[in-house]
Structures are given as C-alpha cells and as structure tokens.
Amino acid sequence: MSSNHSHSHTPTNENGDTSSKRIAWVFFLNFAFTVIEFIGGWLTNSTAIMSDAVHDLGDTLSIGSAWILNKLGKKKATDDFSYGFRRLSLYGAMINSLVLIGGSAFVLSEAIPRLFDPVMPDATGMLGLAILGVTVNGFAAYRLSAGQSLNEKVLNWHLLEDVLGWVGVLIVSIVLMFAELPILDPLLSIAFTLFILVNVSRNFWTTLKLFAQSTPDATLGKNIGSALKDIEGINNVHHLHLWSLDGENHVLTAHLTLKEALDSSAQMQLKEHINTALEHFHLQHTTIELEWPDEICRDGSM
Structure with missing residues (x-):
C-alpha cells in the first residue's frame, strides 16, 4: 500500500502588512461611528438608527x-494546531452571529410596539446622522476597495450594505421633515432588522455545519470525485471526505483503488497526474491513499 500526501496552500496577499493596516484603520473608524450611532439613536429617539447601529456593531465585530x-x-x-489557526475564524463567526441575533431581538422588541404607538423622532438629527453614516461608511468602503484579500472583499460588501441602509435613513428623515409620519421610523427599523436576521441566520447555520465538518460544497465534492476517477489507472474512488477549515480553505482525503499494481516509477507518475487533476480546485491540504486492486481497505467499505 502506498500513500500520497500533497499539501497545497492558497496564495497569500502579496502585501499582508498593508492589508492588516487597511482592516485595522476601517475597524477603528467603524467602532467609533457605531458608538456615535447608539448615542445618536437614543438622542433622536429613532429605532431605525438604533437598528442600523446594531448592524454596524456586527460589522465592527466582523472587521x-x-x-x-x-x-x-x-x-x-504547531503540534497542537497541525492545520494552523484558520479554523479560529469559525468561533469569530459564531460570536458575531449570536451578538447580532441578540441585538436584533432587542431592536424588534423596541420597534414593534411603536407600530401601534408611533413616536415622532428628531428628523433633523436623523438627517445629520444619515449624512455622516453615508460619508463614513462610503469612505471606509473606498479604503477597503483597494484590497485584494478575500477578507477585505467580503468586508467591503458589508460596508456597501451599510451605505445603502443609511441612504434609507436619509430618505425617511427628509420625508419626516415635511410630513408627520412617525410610523415610517419603526417600519424602516423592522425592515433593516429582518434583513439582518435573515442573513445572520443563514451565516449562523453555515457556521454550525462547518463545525460539524459537513461538506462545504456538494458540487465541488462531486467534481473532485469525478476528476480523480477520470485519471488513467484509477479503478475506484472511496472514502472521499471534503471539509473546510473556515469556509474558504478546504481539506480533502480520499482512497484511490488502482486498476493494477504499479512500480515506484509508475506511482510517482500517477501522483503527478493526481496533483494536476486537483490543482485547479485550490485545496488547502490533500491526503490521497493509493490501494492495490486486491487490497482490503483498512477503513472498511463505504
């Protein structure tokens, strides 16, 4: 029995220090503005601003x-963390999701009663905060747009969502300055919060599945299995397990049954074919075991 251990690594950002500085800068900017939002939401008596503050709190935690x-x-x-530390991001995602779910529940508990007894918020204050919100989040998104890392790209989308949210607050505040329609504030708040809950719940479920080492992408798993099975000299693919360290960096293990016994030179050539077949899947770690045609798999049948 012979085994092939191929360890590939995804390319890192060519300028990691610059990436860290950009993310750090946006973190402190977003944190400061989140504090301003909570204070502003309380002073203006606006549940819409409070709900957006909860959203920004989640973004601050993510950043x-x-x-x-x-x-x-x-x-x-290390010996204790043989796959490195990427999996720690799942704990961050779990904490962020729980904080956002709790914050959203609080906002809904405040906003829903106001539907039946709406209170007119300070429209002028809302307008000022909305302009500040569009400016701060827009500038932060612009700073991150220069980044090439996946972290920066994902966070940039979050910030662009915030910009759209503040545009909504801006529009409502302008309407309230000319028409006394206080119910628009809790309606906007509930809409924001439900949008957050839907997305957070989806991410929370995905995180739970990754903790349980589920296959991150069923189609990807099938494509990998087909690519391995199509290699000349491979009779069967079994015990194929695809799981993810953090949702982005995947790990693969598989047993390949050979059509015939191979000498060492032929095995090395086969391993090169396997590496070529798996190369475009960009797997973080791969472990492939080769089994002879008449060999009984020590892990048992599927």
Missing part, C-alpha cells in the same frame, strides 16, 4: 475578527 485573523493566519502550524 475586528478579520483583523485579528489576518495576523493569526500568518502563524505557522
């Missing part, structure tokens, strides 16, 4: 986690 993990990701694997 902070990304900043820390951007640094931890550079640490080499």
Whole structure:
C-alpha cells in the first residue's frame, strides 16, 4: 500500500502588512461611528438608527475578527494546531452571529410596539446622522476597495450594505421633515432588522455545519470525485471526505483503488497526474491513499 500526501496552500496577499493596516484603520473608524450611532439613536429617539447601529456593531465585530485573523493566519502550524489557526475564524463567526441575533431581538422588541404607538423622532438629527453614516461608511468602503484579500472583499460588501441602509435613513428623515409620519421610523427599523436576521441566520447555520465538518460544497465534492476517477489507472474512488477549515480553505482525503499494481516509477507518475487533476480546485491540504486492486481497505467499505 502506498500513500500520497500533497499539501497545497492558497496564495497569500502579496502585501499582508498593508492589508492588516487597511482592516485595522476601517475597524477603528467603524467602532467609533457605531458608538456615535447608539448615542445618536437614543438622542433622536429613532429605532431605525438604533437598528442600523446594531448592524454596524456586527460589522465592527466582523472587521475586528478579520483583523485579528489576518495576523493569526500568518502563524505557522504547531503540534497542537497541525492545520494552523484558520479554523479560529469559525468561533469569530459564531460570536458575531449570536451578538447580532441578540441585538436584533432587542431592536424588534423596541420597534414593534411603536407600530401601534408611533413616536415622532428628531428628523433633523436623523438627517445629520444619515449624512455622516453615508460619508463614513462610503469612505471606509473606498479604503477597503483597494484590497485584494478575500477578507477585505467580503468586508467591503458589508460596508456597501451599510451605505445603502443609511441612504434609507436619509430618505425617511427628509420625508419626516415635511410630513408627520412617525410610523415610517419603526417600519424602516423592522425592515433593516429582518434583513439582518435573515442573513445572520443563514451565516449562523453555515457556521454550525462547518463545525460539524459537513461538506462545504456538494458540487465541488462531486467534481473532485469525478476528476480523480477520470485519471488513467484509477479503478475506484472511496472514502472521499471534503471539509473546510473556515469556509474558504478546504481539506480533502480520499482512497484511490488502482486498476493494477504499479512500480515506484509508475506511482510517482500517477501522483503527478493526481496533483494536476486537483490543482485547479485550490485545496488547502490533500491526503490521497493509493490501494492495490486486491487490497482490503483498512477503513472498511463505504
């Protein structure tokens, strides 16, 4: 029996220090503005601003986690953490989701009663905060748009969502300055919060599945299996397991049954074919075991 251990690594950002600085800068900017939002939401008596503050709190946690993990990701694997530290991001995602779910529940508990007894918010204050919100989040998104890392690209989308949210607050505040329609504030708040809950719940479920080591992408798993089975000299693919360290960096193990016994030279050639077949899947770690045609798999049948 022979085994092939191929360890590939996804390319890192060519300028990791610059990436960390950009994320750190946006984190402190977003954190400061989140504090301003909570204070502003309380002063203006606006549940819409409070709901957006909860959204920004989640983004602040995500940005902070990304900043820390951007640094931890550079640490080499140890005996205790043989796959490195990428999986720690799942804990960050779990904490962020729970905080956002709790915050959203609080906002809904405040906003829903106001539907039946709406209170007129301070429209002028809302307008000022909305302009500040569009400016701050837009500038932060612009700063991150220069980044090439996956972390930066994902966070940039979050910030662009915030910009759209503040545009909504801006429009409502202008309407309230000319028409006394206080119910628009809780309606906007509930809409924001439900949008957050839907997305957070989806991410929370995905995180739970990754903790349980589910296959991150069923189609990807099938494509990998087909690519391996199509290699000349391979009779059967079994015990194929695809799981993910953090939702982005995947790990593969598989047993390949050979059509015939191979000498060492032929095995090396086959391993090159396997590496070529798997190369475009960009797997973080791969472990492939080769089995002779009449060999009984020690892990049993599927």
